[in-house]
Amino acid sequence: MPVVCVASPKGGAGKTTLAATIGVALRRIGWRVLALDCDRENALRLHFELPSDELPGIANDGGAERDWTELAVETPSGVFVIPFGAAEASDSIRLTTLIGDNPGWVGRKLAPFFEYRDLAIVVDMPPGPSVYDAEIDTLADVHVAVLVADALSLALLPRFQRGDFGWGGAPRKSPTGYVINQVEPRHRLCRDVLVLGREVLGEALFGTVHHDEAVAEAVACRQTVLDYAPDSIAAHDIAAVANRIHDSLAPA
Numbered sequence: 001m002p003v004v005c006v007a008s009p010k011g012g013a014g015k016t017t018l019a020a021t022i023g024v025a026l027r028r029i030g031w032r033v034l035a036l037d038c039d040r041e042n043a044l045r046l047h048f049e050l051p052s053d054e055l056p057g058i059a060n061d062g063g064a065e066r067d068w069t070e071l072a073v074e075t076p077s078g079v080f081v082i083p084f085g086a087a088e089a090s091d092s093i094r095l096t097t098l099i100g101d102n103p104g105w106v107g108r109k110l111a112p113f114f115e116y117r118d119l120a121i122v123v124d125m126p127p128g129p130s131v132y133d134a135e136i137d138t139l140a141d142v143h144v145a146v147l148v149a150d151a152l153s154l155a156l157l158p159r160f161q162r163g164d165f166g167w168g169g170a171p172r173k174s175p176t177g178y179v180i181n182q183v184e185p186r187h188r189l190c191r192d193v194l195v196l197g198r199e200v201l202g203e204a205l206f207g208t209v210h211h212d213e214a215v216a217e218a219v220a221c222r223q224t225v226l227d228y229a230p231d232s233i234a235a236h237d238i239a240a241v242a243n244r245i246h247d248s249l250a251p252a
């Protein structure tokens, strides 16, 4: 029942893409996997060959009455997905208020899944601080922080390491593994950022993922790159990251 929280100090870094792909990679390693979408964008489901009609999610009708075991939908990759849902802004706000007023609510909704010791729960976090930070931090066994190989990500890194993004400024309960995504080795700045990132992060750097057109093409086909282009460089990179995550978790 380990929980893997995928977050970033920066929007658009690749949280959703990596959460989905890491989920599929963990499934292939042997974990049962539940991928949970905590972002109103409701984009996680787009990586899993699900029918285009909207699926119910955690935020529909303000979220209160939903049984999350009924929301989990099995996908062709073998990963179960709980969507955020195509929620109106008012529903999303109601859910935020509900969670804010009831600390531990997300954990109680996930409780039925915690019975399965071989089930890894991968959480796609929204960009920026949110009510989900404190909720997921109490549950997470490992945080995966997605950075991009640019100067801004590196500049934001010390604040993120202090817990200044999300988690109410408090140190995170569980260890954080960093992934530098969208690496373009041909770009000099990118190479410099990688050198510095490796120096600063050391063992906490779980891996780097190349910028690879196959990643964007995969989502256009509603798949992860592991299915769409298994021999691509990004597929290999993300599988290696998933192995590092697996090593940090109890054996499946």
Ligand SMILES: Nc1ncnc2c1ncn2[C@@H]1O[C@H](COP(=O)(O)OP(=O)(O)OP(=O)(O)O)[C@@H](O)[C@H]1O
Residues within 6 Å of the ligand: 008, 010, 011, 012, 013, 014, 015, 016, 017, 018, 039, 041, 043, 126, 127, 181, 182, 183, 209, 210, 211, 212, 213, 215, 216, 219, 234
């Ligand atoms: N390694 C990669 N190579 C090429 N494109 C990538 C890679 N990683 C992510 N992308 C592309 O970058 C864009 C943003 O990715 P994604 O939606 O996963 O980011 P996010 O961090 O979840 O964004 P948000 O902050 O809006 O939730 C998408 O178009 C995705 O296809």
Ligand SMILES: [Mg+2]
Residues within 6 Å of the ligand: 015, 016, 017, 039, 041, 043, 124, 125
């Ligand atoms: Mg996202």
